[in-house]
Amino acid sequence: MAAAVAVAGVTGVVVLQGATGTEPAAGPGDGKPRPVAAEARTKPIAASADGRSAVLKEEGTKPFSMLGVTWTEPAARVTGTVEVRTRAVGSGQWSSWLRLDGDSGQGESGAARGGTEPAWVGPSDGVEVRLRAGGTTSKALPAGLRLDMVDPKTGTVSGMAPAAFALEETATPTPTGTTPGPVEPAPDPVPVPTVTSPQEPVTTPPVSEPPTEQPTTSAAPTPTSSAPSVPSTPPASPSPTATAPSPPPSTVPRPPITSRAGWGADESISPEAPGYLPDGRVKAVVVHHTAESNAYTCDQAPAVVRGIYAYHVKQLGWKDIGYNFLVDKCGTVYEGRKGGVDLPVMGAHAYGFNSETTGISVLGTYTDAAPSQAALTSVARIAAWKLGQYGVDPAGTTTLTAGDAGRSYSGKTWAKGAQLSFPTIHGHRDGYNTQCPGDAFYGSLPTLRSWAAGPVAGLAVKSVTGAGASGTTYYTKSSVTVNWAATTPAALVKQYDLLVDGKVAATAAATATSGKVTLTPGTRKVQVRAVHQSGKTATTAAVTVVAETTAPTFTTKPALALRTGTVNTAAVPLTLSWKATDSTSLKEVRLTSPVAKTYGPTVYSAAHTAKSGAATTWSMTAHDRAGNTSTASVAGTPVILQETSAAKYGTWAAKSSSSYLGGKSFSSSTKNASLTWTFTGRSAAWVVSRAATSGQAYVYVDGVKAATVDLKSATTKYRDAIWTKTWATSGKHTVKIVVVGTSGRPTVTTDGLVYLK
Structure with missing residues (x-):
């Protein structure tokens, strides 16, 4: 490796x-690194x-x-x-x-x-x-x-500004400290130092890239076939000349890169001019790890880079640091070998294949754990940018010419000059017998290629808010917020588009995970389209959203009716009924007064109780799934008529007990004895006391026999509303009960009549 x-x-x-x-000595107040x-x-x-x-x-x-x-x-x-x-x-x-x-x-x-x-x-x-x-x-x-x-003389490089690249993935923890800089804000090549005597002795004189690194196939001479001349005064960047290639534009944006000056490179130890790829183009990216401790902080990363630089140059005798780019675990990218980050600089990272590739190495060891999301994102961005300069697909394959005989980590061997197929983004182990970039990192290469090449992966709509859902369909009045997720990091995304019926209705930033869209009435198909930095697009499956502003309708207005059950002065049993419908999808009906209850769209009645003698309004609101509503209400007053208020016929005996309504009741065993109540209302209920010996009675409504009621009960019951009658509208009515005189159990005990007005 x-x-x-x-x-x-x-x-x-x-x-x-x-x-x-x-700490390096600061300059004369100019703030420069x-x-x-x-x-x-x-x-x-x-x-x-x-x-x-x-x-x-x-x-x-x-x-x-x-x-x-x-x-x-x-x-x-x-x-x-x-x-x-x-x-x-x-x-x-x-x-x-x-x-x-x-x-x-x-x-x-x-x-x-x-x-x-x-x-x-x-x-x-x-x-x-x-x-x-x-x-x-x-x-x-x-x-x-x-x-x-x-x-490596750790510390802050004098005049160093913070790097512009910040972590974009919140799931990756950021070590304490700020990321070093400065970061190159635009595609400017890096400085080429003046050839001077080094400040410290180099182990051996610098050497040039060997002939074995040249492709075996012949190629026409190009301006990149020789190294650029070294100026007597270091310029800001190596300007394109007759011997140095011009930086080609890329199909994707250039990520922030910390320059050599930013990490404190001592240019005096590597005065030799940079070399460039013979064909002037990068055909593949070789991914490495540096295999050192992952415990460094981001403040320490420049010192790690300086240490590698010094070891390569001073100890091994290389002309410069071997990698073209280095990336720390916080995602900061560092310029490696000099010559211009936007130029095809010849590195020394993949023996036998240096002349056609660029090398990116992540600081750390990744045998068991993959690099951080931030580091992988930066590697993908650098790889996509460099390959984009030469029209190379990050997800494709390329043919490289072996500059020397070799063997891969998997055991594949080749001779010098062999034509070998590689993924355009591959691990060092594919071209050399080394574990680099570590098993975990190597296993992440398919994901890295996907991120670099596009389209955006893992794109899916997660939810739609501001709308009601029924199955897979959403309902709204007009506006919804669409929430989505993608596995491709935001740094590799250009933008997100919200599509309505296939047309762009809104655009969101690359970092967005949601967007709001306003819909015109009707059934709409809503999608999210992700635009990768390469221009490739991915679109989610369509979500059906119905936009409508029509309120639900109470096709049956709320109504009240007395029901059977135990009667108390504070709780008279009654039934509330209604029916609501909607043109698209009814969600629920809510009772808001005198109590709060919520009912499903297919529920049309509910049992309640009301205080006798008190007028009560029952208010209801129907909600559809789009958020439209309509209201309706009904009012009623339960009234208790004691047995003493009835017109009597025959023999009736008064009974006293706290179990009776008002503490009293009437009882009769005389056949044809009767009680008659007259009232104005829309519902009535006869209240009785019951036991195993209770008999039967006839009920007449407005002079017509309506029912025969048997009061017999296995258990004793008091204040039991045993029979009810409801009319469509309120009116004057009479209810008459007549003792049947049932054989063996003739007794009927009545506790009054309740009506609803």
Whole structure:
């Protein structure tokens, strides 16, 4: 893997701020970023007599935060194990043993030395190293072993402004601290330094990209076939010249990028001019992880980048940092190798395929856990932007020419010059025998390609508010709010459109998850269309929304009628009835007075009670699913007529008990004895007392026999409304009850009559 960085033990990772190195000196009040010169030190590691093991322990060293193990022959590999542990500055606590990948990835051909990937260990002042060769007993460790320690001089780069890129996914936790900058606000290439004597010695002279990185197929000469000349004074950016390519426009927007100056690159250690891809175009993006600890904060990320830069250049002898771009877990993008972020700069990240690709590496290790949503989003944005400059589909495949023989992590092998098919966004392991970018990150590549290529994925309408629902249909007077979700991050979305019957009715920002739309009356089909930054669109299934302003109708106005049941002066049983309908969809009918009740659209009556002698208004409101309403009401007064108010015929005996209405009742066993009440109302109920020995009675209404009522009851009952009669309108009526004289149980006990006026 191209200079991957290993994970330090938890105990070896502490806060970097102020613990290692010093703040770079500020400029003369101009507020501009200043380079931060990293310090690198080495310590030889002596091998055992058989050359198969080596150990080193150093205590009380000058502070460092990154380390690696290197050896003389760049092409050599350690087939056994390389392990380190470090002592934390301040606490003095030793970390757990950390295993380093025994191959830096041969990212830069002609490098001065070979080595492991660098490991970010946090501020440390002690280190222990142990190596053991693998394979057969004749296999020895590489010659010239040494420990390389890097102090990236942590702290805030002088004049650094906050980065413009902010986390757009709230589900990803943001570490404490602000993201460094400055961020390049427009597609300006980065500075090319003047060729001067470096401030610190480089391990070996810089080397140029080897011929083996050139495609085996011939191509016509282009302006990109040679490196640009280096000006005597560093300009703001490398302007297009006869030897430097012009930056092509992209089909998608450029994301914010923190420049090399923004992360404190010491340009003096890599004075060689940048190189550009021979064909002048990027055909694929290779994704990496740096494999260092995920415990860094976003404030510390620039120091991590500086450490990788120093290790690549000072320790391995590369001309510059190997990656074209680096991304931290908070989503900040850092410019890697110099030459212009918008130009096809030749990196040193994917040996054998550097001449046709650009490399993006996420700071951290992602073997078990995938990168944060913010990091994946930024990788997708950078990949889409770079590929968009050359008309390459991020979800497609491409053919790359192998600059050297090689082997992939899955075991596939090829010869130099082989034509190999790769996804246009692929992992380092696809073109080199390394775990990079880690299993979890590699498993996220299909999602990353989808985000970069479009259309917007996972788009769906989640709900419609401001409307009533019945099944899958919504009802509204005119306006609804449509709520949606998508799995593609907002940073890769251009906008959302709300469609009504296929036409754009409203437009919402990329960060929106809802939008309001006003509908004209009728049945409408509402959809959400997502426009990806590439211009590709995705549209949800249609939701049916009925817009209407017609109020429900009470086809049967509310009405009251006395019902059977136990009568009290405070609670006379009655029935409230009604019927409401709607032209589209009735939702419910609500009783609002004298009590609050809600009834479904197919309920047409309900049992209630009312206080006798008190006029009560029963108010109702019908609601349809669109929110339209209509009201109706009915008023009534239950009146209790005691038995003493009736006209008597025959023999009746008065009885007293608190169980009777008014404390008294009339009882008779005489055949044809009768009581007659006259009243003006629209409903009546005869109230009696009942027992197992109670007899029967005839009921006459307005002189006509209406019923024969049997008062017999297995249980004793008092104040029981046993018979009712209701008329369509209020009027004057007479109710007469006559004792039948039932054999063996002739007694009838009456407790009065109730009518409703």
